[in-house]
Amino acid sequence: MNNLNGTHSIDKFIESALYDKNYGYYSKKNPFGKQGDFITAPLISPLFSEMILVWVISYWINLGKPKEFFLVELGPGDGSFCKTFCNSLKKFPSFENSVKIFLFERSKTLIKIQKNTVKNKKVTWIKNLSQIKKGPTLFFGNEFFDSIPIKQFEIRNSSVYEKFVQFKNNRFNKFIFKKVSPNTQKKLKKLDLLRKKGIIEYPLKGLKILETIVKKINKLNGGILLIDYGYTKAQGNDTLQSIKTHKKNMFYENIGKADITYLVNFGLLNNFFANKKLIINKIVSQNFFLKKLGIIERAEILSKNISFKEKVDLYYRLERLLSEKKMGSLFKVLFASKNKTKFNLGFK
16 A cells, blocks of 8 residues: 555545545445445345335425435445335335436445446436536435544643644554644634534534535525434544444554544534524434334334244344444434425434
């Protein structure tokens, strides 16, 4: 891999480790599934994707069944969500006639994997959100935000310092802290990030992407549904984590061979959307959201016509999605929209 020597801000280091076209993690391999490093909800059970389809159709109805409706999946992974979503569309012909799907992906490797998985004329791949020209548009991201690099800061003696990682002889040497400019300090204060002690995590790049999405929502009408693991109240913790073959890894080791993520600050996202004058539902857990959409009832219907072994597998997968100890409470759901008619399905 390329020369790492020198001092790098945390976000630039993560950007290279994940997305460098020659050695970046997402540029080289399929990280999903048992043979990869982690498993996402659409891979655990197609019930997850089916429930999102139910929610999207309900939102489309709420908008007055527009003749053209656009769904943008942010970071489609291996394409499993989109595949199940498209396969289930046949049961809803009027919605199927209206919807067009865009997959927003920057990794050429993952695009190839997705194109092998998803075979549907309604699906178009895009690398830039400026390619979205019509509306109404719903942006959907499952474990999208946690894959965008973040900056880290720390308050010391009333001053704010940015955290950097230093390498010597291509090996991790130490962390370095550099005092930030008054302009950066002002940005952090505006987002209400300077009240906590400890590490401050700032998703600069993620907020820039959301800025573009908000402009599209305001211009074209629609909303954004985000599902990710995270928290609503900042504790000042360092939440950066790295996973390799389903096990924990130090984020500055096995570079390009391990995933690097962090816990999403949903309180920050809530403030961000509120400042942009979007309507936001209360943030709920994945357990709450999926149960309100009827995932348990759907599982019961499916279980009537399958073998005992298949039934055990069905409920094992369901438990992974809903359990407090697994994805149920750690994963949060947020919906922000432009339209004044508040859409509460899954949140109330």
